[in-house]
Amino acid sequence: MYKKRIQYVQNYLKQEKIDFAFIQGKANLFYLTGFRCEPHERLVSLIVAPTAEPVLVAPHMERSLILAAGWQGDIIGYSDTDNPWEFITTYLHNNKVGTEKMAIEPSLLSYERSQALLRLGENTLLQNIEETLLHSRLIKSQEEKAILQEAAKRADFGVEVGVSAIKAGRTEIEIIAMIEFELKKKGVTEMSFNTLVLTGANSANPHGKPGMNEVKPGDFVLFDLGVVYEGYCSDITRTVAFDHVSDKQQEIYATVLKAQLQAIESSVIGESLGQIDEAARSVITDAGYGDYFPHRIGHGLGTEVHEWPSLNATNTMQLQEGMVYTIEPGIYVPHVGGVRIEDDIFVEKDGPKCLTNYPKELQIIK
Structure with a gap:
């Protein structure tokens, strides 16, 4: 079920020629991964690229709950003394994921995190994926x-x-x-x-x-x-x-x-x-x-x-x-x-x- 939903996102990214999606909304994360949480100020996000395997970025303390929720993909874990954006940069580089065009949820993305995303590349453009995700959730099984x-x-x-x-x-x-x-x-x-x-x-x-x-x-x-x-x-x-x-x-x-x-x-x-x-x-x-x-x-x-x-x-x-x-x-x-x-x-x-x-x-x- 979650694999099919992520494929829907990947197909959209291919169609729109977007390098990757940065998804952090509580409901969208749950819909795509099965993991539901209240991260507070800590970063929890799903990175989906058109061809690379998706990865969930989350504090180490959430790992057991993520696995219990059924997530079978990779996890980038970090501690409170780490900078998770450094790990995200490494993931993008290792998987040859570009940074020219990124899909985001505008109503849910803070200014601070939008700036962190823009610093991942040069002349980066941010595109709205929120309506696409809402449309995906529109019809219930x-x-x-x-x-x-x-x-x-x-x-x-x-x-x-x-x-x-x-x-x-x-x-x-x-x-x-x-x-x-x-x-x-x-x-x-x-x-x-x-x-x-x-x-x-x-x-x-x-x-x-x-x-x-x-x-x-x-x-x-x-x-x-x-x-x-x-x-x-x-x-x-x-x-x-x-x-x-x-x-x-x-x-x-x-x-x-x-x-x-x-x-x-x-x-x-x-x-x-x-x-x-x-x-x-x-x-x-x-x-x-x-x-x-x-x-x-x-x-x-x-x-x-x-x-x-x-x-x-x-x-x-x-x-x-x-x-x-x-x-x-x-x-x-x-x-x-x-x-x-x-x-x-x-x-x-x-x-x-x-x-x-x-x-x-x-x-x-x-």
């Missing part, structure tokens, strides 16, 4: 689908724990602690992003900051969470109510649910991604809440929690079998609260499949 399904199941469980933890006077932070404690007991070591539990007026902030806000009767309680399972991310949002709801809250919830179901129903092969956004947005706008839906309908999901494709109103890309993304419409009314409902969708030949399955009907927790 059945093996990837199975992993994403497991990640989604754990996200479902996280919401289940959170809903059961709702209690008058309990704070957002307390509920988050209970969710993540139970997930860790299930073996989850990494969340896809910082878990959100937002209650009352705070739920009207799409990406609100959880704090010491206490759950009160009549509140919406919004959960947004995901886990990383075998390198792949899940992402789910559910909103419930505590004790009772007003007619206005019921209307808001019903509108969001209708919009979400409409967008999922529109997720058929050949449809443009912008039209999926429009399918949900039209429902919310027609109900009079268009100004309270400030974000796109969804985003791609895989080795990163946000990747291609972007399901925004202007995206004309057509839906393809194997794409995975979220559908997450929301309405956020200041001083009233917010509702978002989000599922992870895998596009199959015969239609969309929801990987997340926690119930979506309005629940009023007593």
Whole structure:
């Protein structure tokens, strides 16, 4: 699997006449090598040339983890007292790899490292390989689908724990602690992003900051969470109510649910991604809440929690079998609260499949 992915990169380099690719993004490294880590300030990178064998540059302390991840290629190891760029220079020279044109991930490459790359040669040009890598990750295999399904199941469980933890006077932070404690007991070591539990007026902030806000009767309680399972991310949002709801809250919830179901129903092969956004947005706008839906309908999901494709109103890309993304419409009314409902969708030949399955009907927790 990893060999085939690296060959994809090598073919691109040959086609574009690029000497080598310098890949250091966490998600891209995992996608190409199976190794996932947080290197902090230390350099961890994959060097891929069109013909030479690829090499992983990493601190010596990571070697056993790299091998355990299944990497079978060469490793350039270094200690904290070494300069890894000297080893990279030697590798390039020994393998007769040029330095005139290098492929990089611009949004992930620091200025310091870009300068180190430019010092490897004279009149060196840096070219963007980021979109090529994102395109490579766009269509998921059945093996990837199975992993994403497991990640989604754990996200479902996280919401289940959170809903059961709702209690008058309990704070957002307390509920988050209970969710993540139970997930860790299930073996989850990494969340896809910082878990959100937002209650009352705070739920009207799409990406609100959880704090010491206490759950009160009549509140919406919004959960947004995901886990990383075998390198792949899940992402789910559910909103419930505590004790009772007003007619206005019921209307808001019903509108969001209708919009979400409409967008999922529109997720058929050949449809443009912008039209999926429009399918949900039209429902919310027609109900009079268009100004309270400030974000796109969804985003791609895989080795990163946000990747291609972007399901925004202007995206004309057509839906393809194997794409995975979220559908997450929301309405956020200041001083009233917010509702978002989000599922992870895998596009199959015969239609969309929801990987997340926690119930979506309005629940009023007593």
